[in-house]
Amino acid sequence: MSTKKIAVVGGDGIGPEVTKQAVVLLERLREKKGLPIEMWELDLGADRYLRDGTTFPKEISDQIRTECAAVLLGAMGDPRVPGLEHARDILFGMRFGYDLYANVRPVKALSDRLIPLKGRTAKDVDFIVFRENTEGVYVGFGGQFKKGTPDEIGINEDVNTRKGVERIIRAAFEWAKKNDKKRVCMADKSNAMTFAHELWLRTFREVAKEYAGIEARHVYVDALCLYMIQDPTQFDVIVTNNLFGDIVTDLGAALQGGLGMAASANVHASDGSRVAMFEPVHGSAPPLAGKDLANPFAAFLSAGMLLTHLGFTGYEATIERIVSAALDEGKCTKDVGGELGTRAAAAWVIERVVSEA
Numbered sequence: 001m002s003t004k005k006i007a008v009v010g011g012d013g014i015g016p017e018v019t020k021q022a023v024v025l026l027e028r029l030r031e032k033k034g035l036p037i038e039m040w041e042l043d044l045g046a047d048r049y050l051r052d053g054t055t056f057p058k059e060i061s062d063q064i065r066t067e068c069a070a071v072l073l074g075a076m077g078d079p080r081v082p083g084l085e086h087a088r089d090i091l092f093g094m095r096f097g098y099d100l101y102a103n104v105r106p107v108k109a110l111s112d113r114l115i116p117l118k119g120r121t122a123k124d125v126d127f128i129v130f131r132e133n134t135e136g137v138y139v140g141f142g143g144q145f146k147k148g149t150p151d152e153i154g155i156n157e158d159v160n161t162r163k164g165v166e167r168i169i170r171a172a173f174e175w176a177k178k179n180d181k182k183r184v185c186m187a188d189k190s191n192a193m194t195f196a197h198e199l200w201l202r203t204f205r206e207v208a209k210e211y212a213g214i215e216a217r218h219v220y221v222d223a224l225c226l227y228m229i230q231d232p233t234q235f236d237v238i239v240t241n242n243l244f245g246d247i248v249t250d251l252g253a254a255l256q257g258g259l260g261m262a263a264s265a266n267v268h269a270s271d272g273s274r275v276a277m278f279e280p281v282h283g284s285a286p287p288l289a290g291k292d293l294a295n296p297f298a299a300f301l302s303a304g305m306l307l308t309h310l311g312f313t314g315y316e317a318t319i320e321r322i323v324s325a326a327l328d329e330g331k332c333t334k335d336v337g338g339e340l341g342t343r344a345a346a347a348w349v350i351e352r353v354v355s356e357a
C-alpha cells in the first residue's frame with residue numbers, strides 16, 4: 001500500500017492540544033505496526049490569520065486535495081477573530097471545497113457512568129447521524145437590510161437541491177446496508193418548511209424504495225429531539241439537513257457524555273478515494289485552552305474513524321475499547337468525571353492502544 005499523507009490542522013483554542021495527542025497516537029501506531037502514513041502539519045488558524053492575514057490559501061487547498069488521503073482537524077474559532085473569517089475559510093473551504101457532503105457523527109456511548117438518562121446504560125445509546133454538509137443555511141445566501149434601524153431585516157436562505165438531498169439520504173441508506181442496520185430515520189420540518197422539506201420527504205420516500213428490508217421512518221425534527229431522550233434505542237441511522245444535524249448531534253453528544261466524547265467524519269460518501277476530513281464535534285472551547293483541561297478522547301475517536309476510512313481496520317474498535325476502559329477507571333479529564341489533565345489522560349490511552357493494537 002502506498003503511503004497515505006494526512007494533513008494536520010490543529011486550529012484554535014483547545015484544537016492544537018487535543019490534535020497533538022491524536023497525532024502522537026497515530027505516529028506511535030505507525031512506528032509499531034508499520035502503518036504507511038505520513039503527517040503533514042499545517043500552520044493554519046487564528047494565530048496565523050492575525051500574524052499575516054492567511055486563512056486557507058488556494059495552493060494549500062489544492063495540495064491537500066491532490067496529495068492527501070485525509071485531514072485531521074482540531075477546532076476553529078477564536079474570540080480575537082469575532083467575525084470567524086479564518087474559521088469559515090478553512091472549515092467551509094474543506095467541507096464545500098472538497099464537496100464533503102456527508103458529515104458522519106456516531107452517537108455511541110462508551111461508559112454507563114456518562115449516560116444522563118435514568119435507567120439507561122451505554123448499550124442503549126448507539127446510533128449514527130448523517131448530517132448534510134454542503135447546503136442549507138450554511139451556504140451564506142442572504143443579507144441584511146436597513147441594518148441598525150428599527151426596520152432592519154436579516155435573511156438567511158435555506159438551500160436544498162435535489163442532488164444534495166438525494167445523495168445524503170442515499171449515503172445513510174448505504175451505510176445502514178453495509179453495516180447491517182435495519183432502520184433509517186429522516187428528520188425534517190416539512191410541516192412548516194413546506195417547499196424545502198417537502199423535497200426532503202419526497203426524496204426520502206423515493207430513495208427508500210430501493211432499500212427493501214430497511215425500515216424508512218420520517219419524523220419532524222422537534223419530535224426527534226423528544227424521542228432521542230425518551231428512548232434512544234429506537235434509532236440506528238438518522239439523516240437530516242445541515243442545520244438540524246448540527247443541533248441534534250450536540251444533543252447526541254450529551255447522551256454520550258459531552259462534547260469531549262463526540263467524533264466525526266466529513267466525507268464525499270460516494271467516492272472513498274477523495275480526501276476526507278476528521279474532527280471532534282466540539283469547538284475550540286476558548287476558556288479551556290492552554291490549561292491541560294481539554295478532553296482528548298473525541299480527537300482519538302476521530303483519529304480511529306480516519307484509520308478505518310484509510311483501510312486500516314481494527315484500530316477504531318481498539319481505540320473505542322481503551323477509551324471506554326479509561327472512562328470506567330477514571331483515567332480521564334474532569335468533564336467526564338476524572339482527575340487527569342489532557343496530557344495524562346491521553347498518555348494512559350495511547351500506551352494501551354499501542355500495546356494492544
Ligand SMILES: NC(=O)c1ccc[n+]([C@@H]2O[C@H](COP(=O)([O-])OP(=O)(O)OC[C@H]3O[C@@H](n4cnc5c(N)ncnc54)[C@H](O)[C@@H]3O)[C@@H](O)[C@H]2O)c1
Binds near residue numbers: 298
Ligand atoms: N468544527 C469546529 O471547529 C467548531 C464547532 C463548534 C464550535 N466552534 C467554535 O468554537 C468556539 C467555541 O464555541 P462553543 O463554546 O459554542 O462550543 P465548544 O464546543 O467549544 O464548547 C461547548 C462546551 O463544551 C465544552 N467542551 C468542548 N470540547 C471539550 C473538550 N474537548 N473537553 C472538555 N470540554 C469540552 C466547553 O468547555 C463548553 O462548555 C466558537 O468560536 C465556535 O464558533 C467550532
